Every structure is written in C-alpha cells, then in structure tokens.
Amino acid sequence: MPNSGLTSAPARAMGVPRTKRDDLELLVNSRNPIVTVETGEEPRFVELLERVAVDLGIPLYVWSVTTGLARTGGAALYNSDQPEQALANISTVQGDGIFLLKDFGRYCDNDRISRRLRDLADGFRTARRSIVILGAEIHLPAELAADAVEFQLGLPSVEELSSGVKATLAELNRSQGIASSLDAAGVAQLAKNLSGLPEEDALRVLRQCVLRRGRADAGLLDEVLEAKRQAMHTDGLLETVQREASFSDVAGLGKLREWIGKRKCALTPEGQRFGLVPPKGVLITGVQGCGKSLAARAVAGEWGYELARLDAGALYDKYVGESERRLRKALDVAQKLSPVVLWIDEIEKAFASAGSSGDADAGLSQRLLATLLTWMQDRESGVFLAATSNNITILPPEMLRKGRFDEIFFVDLPGAAARVDLFGLHIRKRGRDTASFDLAKLSIASEGFSGAEIEQVIVAGLYTAFSQKQQLTTEILLAEIQATQPLSVTRAEEITEIRTWAKSRAVAAD
Ligand SMILES: Nc1ncnc2c1ncn2[C@@H]1O[C@H](COP(=O)(O)OP(=O)(O)OP(=O)(O)O)[C@@H](O)[C@H]1O
Ligand SMILES: [Mg+2]
Structure with missing residues (x-):
C-alpha cells in the first residue's frame, strides 16, 4: 500500500508543526478516492474525521454493517446495511462527500465488492469524494491497494493526551472523591509518562493507578510509568x-x-x-x-x-x-x-x-x-x-x-587496564571485596579474554569455591583462566578479519 507521502508538506518547511488533522484534510482535499485507516482507536479517528468534514464543508456519511449508510445526523438509506448495496447507494449520492465505511476491509476480498469499489473510485477523482475504510487490520487485494492511500492516525500526542488526563482526574475526583494534588506541570508530565499508548489504554492505566494508590499525587508519575511499561510488553516488537x-x-x-x-x-x-x-x-x-x-x-x-x-x-x-x-x-x-x-x-x-x-x-x-x-x-x-x-x-x-x-x-578485546576493571567490576557485583584479589595478576593471565569470558571465569570460580567449601580466591580464578580457551584463540582468524575491516571504517571505542 503506498504511503501518503506527506512528510515534506510545505507547512513543515515553514516551521509550523503539521497535525494529523492537516494530514487528513490534505488527503481528502487532494482527491484520493480511497483512504484506508488502520487503527484500534475508532472513536478518536471518527472524531477527527468529523472535524475535518466540518472544516472542509463536505457532508460526511458513515456506514457500518449494523447501522447501514447514513449522513451524520440523518436516517439510514434503505437496505444499505448490505455492503454491496451500500456501495450502490454511494454511487447515487451527488456532489461532495466523505463516506466512512467501518470494518469494510473484510468485505473487499469479494470480487463484486472489489470491482464496485474500483468503479466508484474512478468516478470519484473529479470531485471531493472519498471513501474511507476504517478497521483494526486491513488487507486489501492488490488491485484495490493500488487505488488506495493509507492514512496513519498514529498514537495521540502528549497534548492530545493531556486533555484526556485532565478529564479523567476530574472525573475521579467527582465520582471517587480522590482530589488531585498535581499542578499543571505535574499533569503535563503525567500525560508525557503515558504517551506511547493508545488514548483509551493510557486513560485506563491512569484510572487503575489512581484507584490503586487512592491518591493523585507526585508518586503517581512513577507508578504510571511502570504500569505503561507493563501495558506495552504485549506488543512484542518493541518493548520498554x-x-x-x-x-x-x-x-x-x-x-x-x-x-x-x-x-x-x-x-x-x-x-x-x-x-x-x-x-x-x-x-x-x-x-x-x-x-x-x-x-x-x-x-x-x-x-x-x-x-x-x-x-x-x-x-x-x-x-x-x-x-x-x-x-x-x-x-x-x-x-x-x-x-x-x-x-x-x-x-x-x-x-x-x-x-x-x-x-x-x-x-x-x-x-x-x-x-x-x-x-x-x-x-x-x-x-x-x-x-x-x-x-x-x-x-x-x-x-x-x-x-x-x-x-x-x-x-575490541579489552586491554590490560580494562581487564583489571572487568575483574574488579564483576567481583564486586558478586559481593566480594576486590582488595583480597590480585587484579593485576588476573589481568595478565587473561590476555585475549573478552568481558563475557572474564565474567564467566568468575561465575565458574564461584562454583569451584563453593564445592570446595572455601572462599573465592585469586588462585581459583587463575585456574579457571587456564582451563578456558577464549574465542580470540579458537576463532583468531575471524577476529583479525573484523579488526582489519573496522580499522578504516570505525572509531575505536577504547
Ligand atoms: N566492557 C565490559 N564491561 C563490563 N562488563 C562486560 C563488558 N564486556 C562484557 N561484559 C559482560 O559480558 C556480558 C556480555 O556482554 P554483551 O552482551 O554486552 O557483549 P556483546 O558484545 O553484545 O556480545 P555479543 O556479540 O555476544 O552480542 C555483559 O552483560 C557483561 O556482564
Ligand atoms: Mg550483544
């Protein structure tokens, strides 16, 4: 599906931030006959589209399989709950119009429906007429996808979330008697901490956190952040x-x-x-x-x-x-x-x-x-x-x-000084005092070892010490070093190759 390709709109060049509303207006105004919108946030999109329709002075018609096709505020057209009939009805509506079809993606695999949509699209190019297909997931057949442009609603901005956050706090105060002690900056930060979630999820997370705490205070900021992390884990692809x-x-x-x-x-x-x-x-x-x-x-x-x-x-x-x-x-x-x-x-x-x-x-x-x-x-x-x-x-x-x-x-592999640090760091991490170890000796003995291998020496050393019922010592670690074949030996050629390659193209990190 082609992208809307709007990233370099003139508004941006002039330093005026472009909003989602501007993007959508532009899509409709530039006579795109089919626009697809893939989002789980239906109410948020519908509200946006309603505002765009009013701004542009174009009548908005909404269709769903349960309500049929109706102009906003008007009655449904006869028999229009059938998807194909709805398209037939659209073709009889004269003049400008935006036709929002909810969950329509699922019918587009049907040959007749796909054909009708394409016929409609051809006729739409001369007027400000657009069909907007809305759904949580949309897979259009290839021949239709070529006629469609995609509008990305994206996640709500911090500013958009702010008003929902304010409303939610006010509502919790009214219904639960939980007054908020956050000032304007606190509320703004709260919205910021919730961003990254769809609006509905963000406000649900907020409500849960406030109810659990029984307070809306500064401590809520961290709690919300943690709850958001958990809410986002489900995504799989991106996790905080x-x-x-x-x-x-x-x-x-x-x-x-x-x-x-x-x-x-x-x-x-x-x-x-x-x-x-x-x-x-x-x-x-x-x-x-x-x-x-x-x-x-x-x-x-x-x-x-x-x-x-x-x-x-x-x-x-x-x-x-x-x-x-x-x-x-x-x-x-x-x-x-x-x-x-x-x-x-x-x-x-x-x-x-x-x-x-x-x-x-x-x-x-x-x-x-x-x-x-x-x-x-x-x-x-x-x-x-x-x-x-x-x-x-x-x-x-x-x-x-x-x-x-x-x-x-x-x-690269750690040098002598870095190896001293590595032993120090990882010995301390296991609750031991580095003063009782000869770090210099360990560093010399472990030339060619990677950080992970040095850490592994300590992990293995702890097992040896434990099984011998004694404390971890330099000698035990030296013995572990002797017993280890580092990658720099077993895969020397490979490492030389990486080094040669990197010398001319990268900056040494150490
Ligand atoms: N420079 C270092 N300082 C501290 N610890 C280190 C260092 N290098 C490695 N380690 C230890 O080894 C572990 C493994 O290192 P890390 O996963 O960062 O290496 P990597 O270069 O990403 O390796 P890989 O190529 O296998 O992905 C670290 O979690 C850390 O405990
Ligand atoms: Mg790695």
Missing part, C-alpha cells in the same frame, strides 16, 4: 526495558563513554539555546562478548532516557506489507516515548539481506531498510538509536553512509 545499566557498569570503552557523556546535554534548554544538534544514534560493532549490547543499554541509564528495545528478528511477517507496517508502528511508539534510547540489538538480523539481491528476503529487507532510513532522516529529536552489530560487513552500505549514524564504534 528497565534501564538498570549505566557506564559505571562498563569497563573500558573510554572513547565511547566520553562521546556519550559529551552529548548528555543535547536536549537541555541550555544546550538547545547554544545550538547543539541532538545526536541521532551510534552503531556499535566489534568482537563478541566485549560489551556492545551492554554499552547500548548503558546510554539510557547515563542520560536518564527511557530505554526501548526493538526486536529486529521479530519484524518479519508472512503478509506482504505487514512487516513494514509493524516497523512503522513500532517507530511511532518509540517517537512517543521520547526522550528515549531505541536499542536495536544485532541490527544485521533484520536488514542484512537488503545488500544482497539474490536472497529471497532481499526485497522485504530493502523495504524495511527504506522505512528505517526515512525515519532516521525525518524524525524529530528525542530518539537516540543505539544499534549493535556483530557483523557489520554484511550490512547494506546505505546504512553505513556518513550522516546516518553519528558515529560507528568498534569494540
């Missing part, structure tokens, strides 16, 4: 993650750490006034087990942003167009969570075959990649993409072109 890591959990990677630290102020009012351009994202690549995923997560903790993980492997769907739709939806949610670190782990899983034309999946990954790149180009600030890749050499070159990511970092 508790940000438990920061750079104090990362050993080494000094350059990356410094880069991230410098950009912490990007979104502060001072930074904005000074003219700082918010960063778009980094790609972290390198040797296995050296902290790529950990570092990507740590950015959120470092900046105090939300952390949302996009599961690249779960993008694929057997229906044509479905994968792109899901990706767009996920990116839309991410935008609403801003400020957020969008973490895509092992990005090559979703986009790698876009580079190779022979692959059966290549077409799909190419379209997914295009969706992602367009989004990276267009999106407003407040979303920082932290992507990791184990094999950057198979990523399509478009993704690696200058300007896509702000920087590509290469994470």
Whole structure:
C-alpha cells in the first residue's frame, strides 16, 4: 500500500508543526478516492474525521454493517446495511462527500465488492469524494491497494493526551472523591509518562493507578510509568526495558563513554539555546562478548532516557506489507516515548539481506531498510538509536553512509587496564571485596579474554569455591583462566578479519 507521502508538506518547511488533522484534510482535499485507516482507536479517528468534514464543508456519511449508510445526523438509506448495496447507494449520492465505511476491509476480498469499489473510485477523482475504510487490520487485494492511500492516525500526542488526563482526574475526583494534588506541570508530565499508548489504554492505566494508590499525587508519575511499561510488553516488537545499566557498569570503552557523556546535554534548554544538534544514534560493532549490547543499554541509564528495545528478528511477517507496517508502528511508539534510547540489538538480523539481491528476503529487507532510513532522516529529536552489530560487513552500505549514524564504534578485546576493571567490576557485583584479589595478576593471565569470558571465569570460580567449601580466591580464578580457551584463540582468524575491516571504517571505542 503506498504511503501518503506527506512528510515534506510545505507547512513543515515553514516551521509550523503539521497535525494529523492537516494530514487528513490534505488527503481528502487532494482527491484520493480511497483512504484506508488502520487503527484500534475508532472513536478518536471518527472524531477527527468529523472535524475535518466540518472544516472542509463536505457532508460526511458513515456506514457500518449494523447501522447501514447514513449522513451524520440523518436516517439510514434503505437496505444499505448490505455492503454491496451500500456501495450502490454511494454511487447515487451527488456532489461532495466523505463516506466512512467501518470494518469494510473484510468485505473487499469479494470480487463484486472489489470491482464496485474500483468503479466508484474512478468516478470519484473529479470531485471531493472519498471513501474511507476504517478497521483494526486491513488487507486489501492488490488491485484495490493500488487505488488506495493509507492514512496513519498514529498514537495521540502528549497534548492530545493531556486533555484526556485532565478529564479523567476530574472525573475521579467527582465520582471517587480522590482530589488531585498535581499542578499543571505535574499533569503535563503525567500525560508525557503515558504517551506511547493508545488514548483509551493510557486513560485506563491512569484510572487503575489512581484507584490503586487512592491518591493523585507526585508518586503517581512513577507508578504510571511502570504500569505503561507493563501495558506495552504485549506488543512484542518493541518493548520498554528497565534501564538498570549505566557506564559505571562498563569497563573500558573510554572513547565511547566520553562521546556519550559529551552529548548528555543535547536536549537541555541550555544546550538547545547554544545550538547543539541532538545526536541521532551510534552503531556499535566489534568482537563478541566485549560489551556492545551492554554499552547500548548503558546510554539510557547515563542520560536518564527511557530505554526501548526493538526486536529486529521479530519484524518479519508472512503478509506482504505487514512487516513494514509493524516497523512503522513500532517507530511511532518509540517517537512517543521520547526522550528515549531505541536499542536495536544485532541490527544485521533484520536488514542484512537488503545488500544482497539474490536472497529471497532481499526485497522485504530493502523495504524495511527504506522505512528505517526515512525515519532516521525525518524524525524529530528525542530518539537516540543505539544499534549493535556483530557483523557489520554484511550490512547494506546505505546504512553505513556518513550522516546516518553519528558515529560507528568498534569494540575490541579489552586491554590490560580494562581487564583489571572487568575483574574488579564483576567481583564486586558478586559481593566480594576486590582488595583480597590480585587484579593485576588476573589481568595478565587473561590476555585475549573478552568481558563475557572474564565474567564467566568468575561465575565458574564461584562454583569451584563453593564445592570446595572455601572462599573465592585469586588462585581459583587463575585456574579457571587456564582451563578456558577464549574465542580470540579458537576463532583468531575471524577476529583479525573484523579488526582489519573496522580499522578504516570505525572509531575505536577504547
Ligand atoms: N566492557 C565490559 N564491561 C563490563 N562488563 C562486560 C563488558 N564486556 C562484557 N561484559 C559482560 O559480558 C556480558 C556480555 O556482554 P554483551 O552482551 O554486552 O557483549 P556483546 O558484545 O553484545 O556480545 P555479543 O556479540 O555476544 O552480542 C555483559 O552483560 C557483561 O556482564
Ligand atoms: Mg550483544
């Protein structure tokens, strides 16, 4: 299904933010005969469409299988509850008109209905007449899809949510006697914390939290955030993650750490006034087990942003167009969570075959990649993409072109100092005092070990100590090191290859 392609409307160029209402008006005004709207938020869309119809002075007709076809405020036309008859009736209505057909997608597989719709569409191009097909899921047959444009309702903006939040708080005060002690800024923050959810879900989460607390106070802000995280888990593709890591959990990677630290102020009012351009994202690549995923997560903790993980492997769907739709939806949610670190782990899983034309999946990954790149180009600030890749050499070159990511970092095996830090960090994490260990000796003995392998040495050492009924010691750890064959030995060639590749194309993270 073609996109509405409205991302570069003149309004935006002039710095006036374009609203969903403007988008929809433009679609109707530019004589698109069939518009599809895929959303679970029917009431919100209907309200929007009603306002657009009034603004444009075009009569609005609404059809559903239970009510038949009726002009707003008028009586249903005779026998119009049958889908095909409804289309016949539409053809007899003269002049301008917007015809909203609820759940009509499911009838479009029928040959007669599909044909009738296409005949209607042909006649519609000369007047301000549009059929709007609304449903939670719409799969049009290919011949109809060619005539249709898609309108994306998207999730409600923070401003839209604000009025619902205010109304809900007022209603809870009236019906339950729970007065709100939040000031205007608190209410605004509440709406912000709920954004990313459809309006109905957001307000349900709010109501539940207030009733559970029995209060609407400052503590509600965190409670709502946590409840939203849980509500969003169901999506599968994008999930918000508790940000438990920061750079104090990362050993080494000094350059990356410094880069991230410098950009912490990007979104502060001072930074904005000074003219700082918010960063778009980094790609972290390198040797296995050296902290790529950990570092990507740590950015959120470092900046105090939300952390949302996009599961690249779960993008694929057997229906044509479905994968792109899901990706767009996920990116839309991410935008609403801003400020957020969008973490895509092992990005090559979703986009790698876009580079190779022979692959059966290549077409799909190419379209997914295009969706992602367009989004990276267009999106407003407040979303920082932290992507990791184990094999950057198979990523399509478009993704690696200058300007896509702000920087590509290469994470190598930890050096001697970083290994000291790694032992220190992970020994402390297991509740042991580092003073009783010879960290320098451990570091020397573990040359060529990755961070994950060093962590594994400690995990295994604890088992050995426990089974020997003694405390963990340097000697036990040294013995574990001796018994380990690190990947840098077993897969030396592969690692040399990654290093050579990265030298000319990426910045060393340490
Ligand atoms: N630099 C590091 N500092 C602290 N811990 C580390 C570091 N590198 C690895 N670790 C430990 O090893 C674990 C695995 O690391 P992580 O998953 O981040 O590596 P990766 O580079 O993403 O590996 P993979 O290529 O397998 O995805 C981490 O959770 C952490 O406990
Ligand atoms: Mg990883």
